[in-house]
Amino acid sequence: MTRIEQRFGKLRSENRAALVPYVTAGDPEPGATVPLMHALVKAGADLIELGVPFSDPMADGPVIQKACERALRYSTSLRDVLDMVAEFRKTDAETPVVLMGYLNPVERMGYETFVEKAREAGLDGLLTVDLPPEECDEVAGLLESAQIAPIFLVAPTTSDERIGHVARAARGFIYYVSLKGVTGSQTLDTSALAERLEAIRQHTDLPLGVGFGIRDAETAGQVARVADAVVVGSAIVRLAEEFDGDPAGFAHAASEVVAGMRVEMDRVRASGVEASV
């Protein structure tokens, strides 16, 4: 059983939803990332989504664009990010880590080299925003052999037919993008969300994570009611801008946000809502 499966299995037995913070690796500086990951776990994170900085983050809003720019001041590369995962693994053997980014840095490293290094580092999943299932055959086989989950997005615009297609290629969990738009967009309609997740569940038994538009503990709690995992990115990353030059301050503020969401998510689930899977 993979670390991701173990983690979701355990959460399900406890009737809890996974809390998945996203941080951009190397933001605001490379030395800050591994301590930040540990701090987030301590604050209640179940899985870490680690962003790989890219020069042209087309699917991201201004908050994560700026995070990439800060990380790239130090030329934080995919190689560096995998080193961070390996460093994190030295003292945390249980928390799954998923990389989220764009395909080109992976292409440049070479799929085989990437998968080998990622396996050595103890990586659990890879989400490349600009790699739909149609184009993933080559890398998916390699990932599979290394027990690294290819994680795919489902969007509000994804047709029912495509959901089936995405579900067949996906491992680990499915990431439902709750809004049309880039990361960090506003407003989330949770009743429409519940309906949509139900439609996706017709196609898969994989856990369903929801991201985009989760700004605070209250929204995180609402989403935890219907989803298996809550992904929160811009709400944390915007703190890195505020605490640029103060990595400890950033880790502290980010931990507070995560801890607040943890409490609210667990409260909502404990107040009588059955786990949805």
Next chain:
Amino acid sequence: MSKIDWAAFPDARGHFGPYGGRFVSETLMGALDELQKAYEQYMGDADFMAELDHDLQQFVGRPNPLYHAERLSRELGGAQVYFKREDLNHTGAHKVNNTIGQALLAKRLGKTRIIAETGAGQHGVATATVAARLGLECVIYMGEEDTRRQTPNVYRMRLLGAEVVAVKSGTRTLKDALNEAMRDWVTNVDDTFYIIGTVAGPHPYPAMVRDFQAVIGREARAQHLEMTGKLPDALVACVGGGSNAIGLFHPFLDDESVEMIGVEAAGAGIESGRHSAPLCAGQPGVLHGNRTYLMEDEHGQIVGTHSVSAGLDYPGVGPEHAWLKDTGRARYVAVTDDQALEGFHRLTRTEGIIPALETSHAIAHVLELAPTMRPDQSIIVNLSGRGDKDLNTVAEREGITL
């Protein structure tokens, strides 16, 4: 080289060999499927094609001439040089061939809002023009750096009723304008049609834009046959994203005797690293929805580009060019800013035609190529745009205040 069936490319999923494809976030996949269906349906629809032909004639002014530059040919002392006069189109460049086509598709799909990216501003102007004519809302994304280099075109777009957004992220040039247009599209995908200006981006854009631009090569081929009774020996066009070049090249792909040469921007010189020549000095990667040659660093980050011409200042290139390069069907060279300026002045003074700085790259190469050929041979050069928009840039480089 074994014989390649060029008509078989791209394949059903938009691949030109290893290049092309559809590398976008999931939110856009539905819109791209919808676009592909519409494109396939209407390219075979007699009413649509009749409307397109009518607009190309009556609004754009096609067919434009294939002009025999006799004086320049004589001076160069080699091949006969013919210019396909895309600069005489309404809005002054080849870009409008494509925007007319895509805007008609947008109308068929019931979209009410048009967005586009632009570098030199020619595609932005051509998009704003068709949007004005069809009464569609129009937003143009342009790198802040380019809005400074191309102020007349910014004003032109605003006169036409478009909102011009100066993009301040990244290198503030064409690639960043494209990123921002993609972000807009992913947010407003229900009512918005994204008119991409070149033969790049996710499938079906490279094929669709090529098909709209192929009118250039179809006309040029027929005109050259009529004027000389034979095919040309070589085709030359500048390549940024590569739409004017593909438009000229594509109808000649099966004519094996016709050599095809794409001219990239070497900027301050390939060896300086400050250039925009991914085919000559880059390598394959994935950006803006397709796999193609890119300018990137060792970690796969896209690097800043440089060219005196904003329209060539882009780190990628259309995937079909990547494929034509690898198969050897076309070859690609690069000329520097200084050489392009030389081409600009030479054509202006010899033939009385002021070319765009993008086009001047193609002309600069012809100044070298033509003398190596015989006077009974001929070259068609795509005169892709006129130079009015570049007068400030040229004057500034030469220390002249207008």
